[in-house]
Amino acid sequence: KNEVEQSPQNLTAQEGEFITINCSYSVGISALHWLQQHPGGGIVSLFMLSSGKKKHGRLIATINIQEKHSSLHITASHPRDSAVYICAAPYNTDKLIFGTGTRLQVFP
């Protein structure tokens, strides 16, 4: 069983839809990272959060430390949001363990 699991693996949406990507982890952590990877490979760090909710533009990330669950929401999705979204949890505070990623495609 992976220590960090994401769902769904693939997601297709129409422009304007509300998107939710889920991440569950089994390791004890104090923070969780959400990353975005576009075709070509470069990774952008979207959020690091340890409690509650963070918002940046149309992106919202929430975390429940007790339930070991985090969600990434995208409001009013746009084709440029098409990417792979990855959650990552620090293990022993030293290294990141990654989920398998959620491939999102948003069609106009």
Place this chain on the structure above:
Amino acid sequence: KAGVTQTPRYLIKTRGQQVTLSCSPISGHRSVSWYQQTPGQGLQFLFEYFSETQRNKGNFPGRFSGRQFSNSRSEMNVSTLELGDSALYLCASSPLMTANYGYTFGSGTRLTVV
């Protein structure tokens, strides 16, 4: 402010050769970590350096090694390349020696072993 710079961006090597990849962190960042990404295994942690010391190593064979210089630039080396080493290699830098802090990733080096 310059981001994390990885060189080269693309590399093609032959089985049995060795390769050295470079990562220049954001100025002032002292932690550099390396990751391998393959379609089958996803993103996996390779190793992390802080102030020229390797603090943590992932589950990779000894053919994978790295080092960090006094200016925080880091290199990773893979010897006796195998076809399965074909992957995107990413590095990330952080100002602190903890994964509970923000990371900035480079664009990666795509290595193809033929």
